[in-house]
Amino acid sequence: MNNPAVALYCSDAKCQAANDLNHKFCQACSTPLLRRYLWMIGGDVRDVAQGTLLEERYQVCQARIVLDTKPAESPTPPEDIPEAIAPYLKLIPYRLHLPQVYGIISLANRPTPTWLLEYGTLPNAPDFSTGHILPSLLQQWPHATAVRQLNWLWQIAQLWEPLENQGVVSSLLSPALIRVQGQILKLAELQGDTRRENPEIPTLSHLGQLWLTWQPLASPLIRKFIQQLAEALQNGKISDSHQLIYVLDQAIAQATQARQQEHHLSTATDAGPSRSHNEDACYPPHNTRQSLAQGENSLAIVCDGIGGHDGGEIASQLAIEALQQSVQPLLAEPPAQSPEIITELLETAISRANDLISQRNDSEQRQMRKRMGTTLVMTLSHQHQMFCAHVGDSRIYWITRSGCHQLTLDDDIASREVRLGYALYLDAVSYPNAGALVQALGMSASTRLYPNVGRVIIDEDSVFLLCSDGLSDDDRVDQYWATEILPILTEKRDLKTVTDRLMEIGQTKNGHDNITIALVHCQVQAKPATGSNLITLPPLHELPAPSIYHKTQTPAPLDEPTEPMLKLKPRLNWVQRSLLAGGILLGLVLALGSLSWFMFPEMRQQADRLLGNSPARPPVASPPPISPPTTLPQPTQSITEVSLNQWVVFERSVELYPSPEVVSNPQTIPPQTPLQIRSRSTRGEQVTWIQFRHCLPSPREEGINPEETTPPSPGITSPDSPMPPNEGELEEEFKVGWMRVDLTREAQMLLVTVVAPVTDCLPE
Template sequence: MSHIHCINPQCNATNSVDESICQECNTPTTRRYLWVMDGEAQCFEIQTLIDDRFYVINDKVVLDTKPQKIPTFGDDIPSEIIPYQRLFTQKLHLPQVYSAIANTWLLEHQSTPINDSGELVYPHIFPTLHSSWAEASSLRQLNWLWQIGQLWFYLKKQKVLSSFLAEDNLRVDGGIVKIMELSPDNDNKPSLQDLGNLLEPFVKDSQEIIQEVLTNIVLSLQQKLITSTGELIKILDQALFILGEEYYQRKYHILTTTDPGKKRGNNEDACYPPALELKENVSGINTLTIICDGLGGQKGGEIASNLAIKTLEQELTQIYQKQLKDTLYSQNWTPLIDKEKILSALSEANDQITEINNAQGSKDRDRMGTTVVLTLALDHEIYFGHVGDSRIYLITSQGCHQLTVDDDLASREVRLGYSFYREMTSNPQAGALIQALGTDYAKNIRPHIKRIIPDEDCVLLLCSDGLSDFERVEQYWRQEVLPILGEKVSLSESIAHLLDIALTKNGHDNVTIGLVHCQILRMDAQKQRGLSWATLREVLPDLPQPDLSAVTLAKKDDFFERYKYWIAFFLVLVGIILGVFYQSKSSESPSNPSSVNSLYHG
């Protein structure tokens, strides 16, 4: 195995792949396992270096041995690469272009699973969806389908739906669906009927509690009764709501901290809940967590960040205390309700800051503003919203995943197809913000509001760029955050260590951090109703009613296919027994030929 250079620009020592930290400077070893487009690595000799940099692991994967160096790219961007740039906001599920080498392209996925020796847990980075399905919980199985429905919408826009049709291309990283590479549709036009055919083999290995629902969904897709991803997601949302509420329980523990840093005399950051006030076993509106990084000078930045925190907390608390019973526990529940509430609160906070700027006659850089990231756990989901470049990471037992995409110049250039993210890191203007809360009226600001469905214990890490700069979260999450899930460290210990890393490794800016520990428990017995197609019809009157005779035939065919060898063995065994029995009877009969013939001629 080749050696890896330290990512620290002041060090650049080489270390063995199995070394978790640099032996010279103690920086965690950065291992970037990259996917080779179209399997072109099969043209390379295993265990050799390409371009004196990329170590060939197998026919699909190479390892970057010089992660401290900016990758190289060709002058021209071929058409098959453009969808990766257009879909940059979906990088939780899709790879991003990392480099161009030897007439092929390398793709980078977030947080690849590795063992203690730094080697891949799975030869091809992630396991396939098919190989992981049967062992997954009912909540995770529906969660995967929900993500596929979401992705179908985005991939259709870029005409790369064919990416779903190759079984090996659809993989999972714990509860997160991964598409290994994008395949252009060209003359092929995959439909939702094809999606139904893709999902059909999964029905028989689904958990019993969701099998009827999944059967009806697959048949409805195949019979063209579900004609849009919106309809599909609407059904899955209700199924997940019932499953998540009736069969699972969630507990949340929250802690925040903030510090002015080593080079700032003031702190323009702000957080909610207040720093170091531990919240335990909370739910609903009490899970609200906010991090803000103020902009616009000492006084302006402090005012903007604190005003945003105050307004968001007041607005969301008022909304949910007033309408909680009417929205969260209604049979007419819809995720759009909660998204609109969060957007309304962000808009109000934005306009309050904007009005102060306008009243003071502030222009351009003199206008104060703030970044914002927030999380709010509602029922079976966690909503998250952001404006600016503060970040939210999802940390599970398998990996660390950046949920937000920075509102900066680098991200915009990638989305527009002008550059690649790794290429933009060398641009001194790459981190320039393109929007922040309060810099303009709400109609001109585009907050990002999304949701995830946690199906295992996890930690949400919210932070300002005082911690996230220079990939500190990606470097230290294993040592400092992952132990929370194993109850090896407390939130207080973890957040103190993260703050120390930000101050000693970065230290150039204010630092604010929030940790949200989510624990998910499966309840032994259901509290109220079960999950069935009939139950869904109670809240979705327009639910399709597919022809179920198709699934009956499928089950018969599957029975004979599954047990055909046993059936053949049984028939042979019966034949042998009957033969022995007939032979023994014959030996007991008279040997007179005339007597034997009389048996046939009466």
């Protein structure tokens, strides 16, 4: 398999020394050598000889499997994203279960390019005899416990809706594509639902048919349950993926009653070698070693403050105190809370912490870069589940014997570009200001905050690492997890020893920022045998009604953070209820305003005067009232339907960006400000950018992060880029800006009123 002439280069960007393929550590800097095994799709790649080195970096290990020998170098990005690849990007919030597109290569004499998919890092080389980097579920199914088999089915149910929305749900119906990495289910690749050889639309009934074929080799404890479940899916008694998740949750809760869990925690935080003060904070407090008894829920929090010496450390500490106080009652509660209740409690707690910091900013009149804020990562254990929440770019990693998995997706511009389908992740992170955050606690009211909350099922010993980017930067966790964290599970290494070692790595290998670490070790043990209780299907009349939001639920805006890595049952939380009520109220106001506009001409005259369309004149007596027409003309229309060069006004404030490429430092345009549509730029089928010109002064070029003489603290940043120059035909009195419109959700909501041309800014 190995070509002796091929070298494996160090993944440390500062080193990149060549090493023998058999070495485990770099011979120049002692960094553990990172091995990224990739799966090739597209084009005919089956006849490429083993040992071949493609593009001077990808060594062919077996048909369709390559090893990247230069992991520190950015892969070649594609010129454009084809339709078949876009779902991989848009589903990046679910990368725990889905491969991510790594890069592209062009093989000689191949008419189509070859795409590379990655599945994270492995502790050992894969077993190539399986024909893939990961073993198939069918290979592992007969040897798995009842809890693990239920866990795999639960993960399929969690993936059903997001994959269905992207038109690739048939991937979950192809046994050859369903792979596993220990307890975590993964897909080898995505398969489109619209295929010539299978025109039938995939449904949950098809899923029931597939699961019924797995039933004979299922654990005896759940064999009858799977049969009943598959039949209920086939006959439509379970018609919604959220109902399916509910049923599987009940079964897993029953199956895990024969198990017990213990949790051990360790925390540490340090300013780092290049910072004079520490803006990070953690819970439990620094240098805590904590062991919880059976049945106790564990809570761990890491915050990375933003806002400089006089703000960041205050914000992170405020967040820790508020969250700990909000969640504390749950730690003492009996284990009878539903996942939905716990999720909503965490979302509410995060929103309250956000508002506490935001109100402190407002009371101290902090604006723009002076505002203080913080990132957040938090884990809360509950029975057999670990709930994970995050805002910002601090991270949570889940380490098992079979791999290291990043559970969080950074709330930054790079990740947003990927979710929009614009770029591959390894390409997007090289963009200017790619690490600028799109949200953090304390920067605005919670109505604009979208906390990411998800959960995973724990069925084996695991370690959860929560850390600020002082440790995670430069792929340090990917490099060191197998040598430093995995021994907690395999060699019973002490948590304190590992915590101290990770802190040392953050200080010596990175050293540019504060470093905060929390380790949560979950130990799963079987209880003494008390008899075997068969798992059965709960009464179907007790199932929740099919989700009315299925297919139509509006997700978080694409210019805001993404959905959780594991999507829970849709519901309207208190933020959404407030937005819904506000939307209804706004609709009533618009309707009344529209009616008044046509019934009272003096209002139109006054508006014309303010807009410069007619000279001021004394009011004219209104004519006798007449009956309103049967159908009033609509004064508003979608912004996507307005022609170029027309002038419009919005009923609400909008934000304009310097350009489609610079999606930060927006200028807020007040309601009723005249704007002229100058051009449109379509990005794919779902997004368009509209350029406006207006007469407002330019915004102050201020971001959110403080000015620093030392390297900037990773947090919210804004590019100090000036406004792009106006087009040649525009007079300098006019300013220009761009608005992003999501055609699938916002087009009909962005209503405008077309007005007469504005002449106040034009030269005489």
